[in-house]
Amino acid sequence: MTGPNYGQTFAHMREGCTPSWQAYTRHAFVQGLGDGTLPRAAFLHYLVQDYVYLVNYARAWSLGVVKAETLDEMKHCAATVDVLVNQEMALHVQVCAAEGISEQQLFDASEEIENIAYTRYVLDAGMQGDFLDLMAALAPCIFGYGEIGLQLAQTAGADAPYADWINTYASPGFQTACTSAGAMLDGAVTRRLGDDPTSSPRWSVLQDRFTTATQLEIKFWDMGLRGGSLGA
Numbered sequence: 001m002t003g004p005n006y007g008q009t010f011a012h013m014r015e016g017c018t019p020s021w022q023a024y025t026r027h028a029f030v031q032g033l034g035d036g037t038l039p040r041a042a043f044l045h046y047l048v049q050d051y052v053y054l055v056n057y058a059r060a061w062s063l064g065v066v067k068a069e070t071l072d073e074m075k076h077c078a079a080t081v082d083v084l085v086n087q088e089m090a091l092h093v094q095v096c097a098a099e100g101i102s103e104q105q106l107f108d109a110s111e112e113i114e115n116i117a118y119t120r121y122v123l124d125a126g127m128q129g130d131f132l133d134l135m136a137a138l139a140p141c142i143f144g145y146g147e148i149g150l151q152l153a154q155t156a157g158a159d160a161p162y163a164d165w166i167n168t169y170a171s172p173g174f175q176t177a178c179t180s181a182g183a184m185l186d187g188a189v190t191r192r193l194g195d196d197p198t199s200s201p202r203w204s205v206l207q208d209r210f211t212t213a214t215q216l217e218i219k220f221w222d223m224g225l226r227g228g229s230l231g232a
């Protein structure tokens with residue numbers, strides 16, 4: 001399976017769950033974002049939920065600072081928290097403000113079951129496990145959106161209905177974040193599992209975490225397609 005190069009570990013894990021990865025990155029919600037046919041209500045519902053998702057996802061990266069073994073790992077996790085809360089969430093705040101939804105409303109929105117399932121799974125992986133367990137569960141989020149952003153940017157024009165969303169994830173800034181997360185992950189894996197990590201007895205558990213998080217991404221898109229009202 002081909003896709004952007006975000007490092008060896010990601011390539012192995014993506015290869016280890018190809019059908020789920022394809023279902024995630026080529027989901028009907030993704031197609032609708034790309035060709036502009038996604039109903040606006042579904043998009044806004046997703047975006048409100050995604051804001052809350054990012055709050056918890058940033059908490060999980062903060063846990064990375066706690067579980068890190070090197071200063072570089074700590075710096076990477078701390079910088080990612082900053083990007084999430086100060087950059088990626090700005091898209092959500094901006095788009096929702098234009099629709100009359102305030103940031104406080106976003107912060108207070110109640111979570112859909114799929115949202116709870118995904119973020120608590122990731123947090124639990126980090127609480128129970130070590131740095132690699134946490135990173136394996138965090139990985140589908142960043143690399144998947146990087147891949148989707150690039151894929152949609154190939155065909156969507158500047159005036160496409162969801163161009164802002166597409167450009168956020170296709171942007172050089174987000175792509176650099178994916179590349180540097182991939183390099184950090186490769187270093188973290190080599191440090192703990194050596195040069196042949198897929199032969200390690202730990203690999204199947206890490207693959208399982210990556211696959212489960214990928215399946216939870218699919219459920220998150222399903223939730224988005226279902227639509228709903230703010231806070232529902």
Ligand SMILES: Cc1ncc(CN)c(N)n1
Nearest residue numbers: 050053054141142145220
């Ligand atoms: C559910 C989900 N997955 C991934 C991303 C990209 N950070 C996101 N914003 N939301």
